[in-house]
Amino acid sequence: MTRQPPAIDTLVEPDRVHKSVYVDPDLFELEMDRIFGHAWVYVGHESQIPNVGDYHQALIGREAVVMVRGEDGKPHVLYNRCPHKGAKLLAQPCGNAGRFLRCPFHGWNFRCDGRLLSVPAREGYEDTRFDLRDPAFSVRRVACQQSYRGFVFARLAESGPSLEEFLGDIRLTLDNFCDRAPEGEVEVAGGVFRVWQRSNWKIFFENLNDTSHPMVTHESAVNAARAEYQHRGDGGQMPFQLHIIEGNGEPYDFWAGLEMVAYDRGHSYMGAIFTPPTDPVSLGHQAALEAVHGPEKTHEILSVQRHNSIIYPSCAPHTSFQQLRVIRPVAVDRTLVEIYTFRLKGAPEDYFQRSITYANIVNSPSSNVMPDDIEVYARVQEGLATDGGDWVSLHREAGREQGDGNGRYTGGGLSELPMRNQFRAWAEYMGEEA
Ligand SMILES: [Fe+2]
Structure with a gap:
């Protein structure tokens, strides 16, 4: 006899979710049908x-x-x-x-x-x-x-919203991803990193816009980057390779000031952490854009500064460093993440090389940033499987987000708005009759 999964409407509350959404294999099966069978x-x-x-x-x-x-x-x-x-x-x-x-x-x-x-x-x-x-x-x-x-999406279900309707305004992230290319197009380059996570797919999605974890989870990586910088002892500008690690150590005030925007259907983005506007590589890219668009349009394109965007439930583009992470749930406690780096057509080669550097240092299996996250996700999965509690807290700044009446919500930079927003979408998908 198959065990019935718990009733969906008892699992998600406005400020907390029941642990079974991460550990119940029957719910995972239901997600495959109701979420991944219906979303783009x-x-x-x-x-x-x-x-x-x-x-x-x-x-x-x-x-x-x-x-x-x-x-x-x-x-x-x-x-x-x-x-x-x-x-x-x-x-x-x-x-x-x-x-x-x-x-x-x-x-x-x-x-x-x-x-x-x-x-x-x-x-x-x-x-x-x-x-x-x-x-x-x-x-x-x-x-x-x-x-x-150029980004290809598919939907298994015959009926549902069009891709543009599904994306809504998060499509502006994909626009900016491409508009940053002087030729207006991007291409996958440099292969793929594949990372197996011993955790539920939603844990990874939640972390993408989680601004209150970096200073804790990545403390040792931040300390190592700072020590390396001190060791160099020249007092000059921190090299890019260290800067993108050390940035995780910014204090809470810094993250509180970031833009945090969520949309219906689980999508969201957070403002950029790394803003490298004055180094020679960035200036070379800016010049290539200006040669095509002139200074005004170039400024408009480059002033869109986003860290991770979330296109729920399958991918997360990072526009500033041309990364795309693709999330494939495989089992209730196994997730495959694929990380692609893109080349901006018409941009200088060193700009692409910098994207590769970012991929290697922050997003690769041998990075000293991402393994911190992978480890902590696995610990969440293991902890949730214990009898130590039934609920997961999403209380940070709950009820303080502002909606514009058109499916756009803004919150403080440290708000857990993106997680609450994902679960609102999750409950909508899961509540639909199969
Ligand atoms: Fe992290």
Whole structure:
């Protein structure tokens, strides 16, 4: 007999959530259906599949999908399953399939948009119900897919809001991500970092806009950066590599002054921590933008300064350093996070190199910043599994946020508004009938 998960409306309150949302495997299964089966989920970026037959695999909840560049020049998001016996058509995370997708089991061939092209020994199908043109014998497409400035999202459910409606004003983060490129486009470059977290996917999302943890969680990394700076002893400007670690040690007053903005559907962003406007690398980038747009528009683009944005429930862009973190829940206590670095087309090479430096120092598995977070998430997961308490507090500055009546909410820089906002969306998704 299957155990029924607890009633959804008893789990989320305006200022606290029940621990079962992080530890109950039945609730996790329900999330896969009600959240990941209905939200627009980030699949990949079009630049990852520049040529016909290029593919990139992704997960949408439980569903293994693949984004393939078709002969029509468009990306196609397909279930990674042969309609014959069910074998996964593509095994590698990414690559080029050639002009056709060929099943490794019995050699059925498909066009890159999923349509069945040929089957071997076709005469065996004569006078059967098999029909080459029947979509049932093509690779199934996801119900909906749409790109926003090269970022490809897909939705498993047939009905729901359009991608633009789903994104709402958090799409301005993606706009700024691209507008920072002198050519107005970005491309994935420099590979991917994959990090396994021994914790529930929501813990990572909550931490992305959690401003009251860095000075505690990252204390040892901050101290090490400060010691290294002292050791150098030249008293000059702190090098970028140390600055992006040391910035985590800012006092509470600093974080309290940051912009904190949330939107309906769980999205949010926080203002930038690192503002490097006067160093030569930033000035070179600014000059490249000015050459295209002039000073006024350039100022407008660069004055949008955001640290992590949250596109709930699948990804988190960081516009200042061109990072995108993609969150794939795998089990109630296992989460895969993929970290991509982007190149701004038309920007100087050293600007891209700085993004790589940021990825290595802050976001990579060998960073001395992110492992602090990963460790603390695992401890949360383990602690929540004990009988030491039933509720998780989201009380910080609860009830103080200001709404504009149009789905935009602002709070203090230290507010737990983003977490409360995520759970409001969570409860809305989860409350819907499957
Ligand atoms: Fe952190």
